[in-house]
Amino acid sequence: MMDWTNLGFGFHETNCNARCYYKDGKWGKIEFSTSNEICISMAAPALHYGQQAFEGLKAFRGQDGKIRIFRLEENAKRMIRSAEGIMLQKVPTEIFTEAVVETVKRNEEFIPPYGTGGALYIRPFLIGTSPQVGVKPSQEYLFTVFVTPVGAYFPSGFKPTQVAIINSFDRVAPQGTGQLKVGGNYAAGLVAGAFAAERGYAMVLYLDSKEKKYVDECGPANFFGVKNNTYITPKSDSILPSITNDSLMKLAEDLGIKVERRPVEETELATFEEAGACGTAAVISPISVIDNLDNGKRYEYSTDNEAGPISTKLYQQLTGIQRGEIEDKFDWNTIVE
Numbered sequence: 001m002m003d004w005t006n007l008g009f010g011f012h013e014t015n016c017n018a019r020c021y022y023k024d025g026k027w028g029k030i031e032f033s034t035s036n037e038i039c040i041s042m043a044a045p046a047l048h049y050g051q052q053a054f055e056g057l058k059a060f061r062g063q064d065g066k067i068r069i070f071r072l073e074e075n076a077k078r079m080i081r082s083a084e085g086i087m088l089q090k091v092p093t094e095i096f097t098e099a100v101v102e103t104v105k106r107n108e109e110f111i112p113p114y115g116t117g118g119a120l121y122i123r124p125f126l127i128g129t130s131p132q133v134g135v136k137p138s139q140e141y142l143f144t145v146f147v148t149p150v151g152a153y154f155p156s157g158f159k160p161t162q163v164a165i166i167n168s169f170d171r172v173a174p175q176g177t178g179q180l181k182v183g184g185n186y187a188a189g190l191v192a193g194a195f196a197a198e199r200g201y202a203m204v205l206y207l208d209s210k211e212k213k214y215v216d217e218c219g220p221a222n223f224f225g226v227k228n229n230t231y232i233t234p235k236s237d238s239i240l241p242s243i244t245n246d247s248l249m250k251l252a253e254d255l256g257i258k259v260e261r262r263p264v265e266e267t268e269l270a271t272f273e274e275a276g277a278c279g280t281a282a283v284i285s286p287i288s289v290i291d292n293l294d295n296g297k298r299y300e301y302s303t304d305n306e307a308g309p310i311s312t313k314l315y316q317q318l319t320g321i322q323r324g325e326i327e328d329k330f331d332w333n334t335i336v337e
Ligand SMILES: Cc1ncc(COP(=O)(O)O)c(C=O)c1O
Pocket: 056, 217, 219, 220, 221, 222, 239, 240, 241, 242, 243, 244, 245, 278, 279, 280, 281
């Protein structure tokens, strides 16, 4: 029996995972395996040259007992864009969808019960597997989907965190792979993440790599600020288009909050009433402090250690839709029968 309240964000074994192989110019049938291991050539380009892409989405147990997968089609589309960006074979949307839905179904008992705040995290990934040593796109691919139950991101409540701007690290290059969900971007951020963590910060807030003038994103999450009843989020070619951010923008508009997606200069941070990081993991991580470790500037929000009213409202709306408590008027959930 799982201890649903102490899950954290780790890897737990489940019943099975999906695999689909691309070989001789075509995708094969989706197979299910009970093994947690994959067997690939040691000469696979995924291992040497980072020719791989991944996704992250969640399934929830609703108030009505139904299973809902949040914005599955958007994740399928984003993986296609990632594949195009580093010359991976694209996974057809039908294969992506069937593999995700079927893997969730076959692991139904690992979905945390309604009320625990947990979810079933779904990790699709695509790797170039042909045995080759040269730097060129793989001829063969493996697409895999596994799931793992994850706990509530805020077990003790929706509390703000502190983030750091560190100009001496770049996450991605201005015309590089920042818009793609590919492993290399994450490896490139590990040193900056550790540097921030050692100094007590939960995340790095990256500025644009070219001028160090504009806000890009927050480690594995997009950034947003709120002022004058307006939700403002950076437009940049080097950030991952967050599906959570897209959802929050639509919800904000629906709630009568103005939405602006445009370049955000660091100096504007001083003018926000609320700030947050958004992504699948936490939906929203409210931000209380942004410290620029290079110029010593500090930007403060939520000084009472509580999330601001607009962040709280958006968080409640989004999590309510995911758990079947609020009408899914944008048709974001795939209900697993
Ligand atoms: C770099 C980066 N930015 C933003 C996000 C948030 O995206 P999403 O809302 O689709 O999870 C993620 C995580 O998924 C990420 O890795």
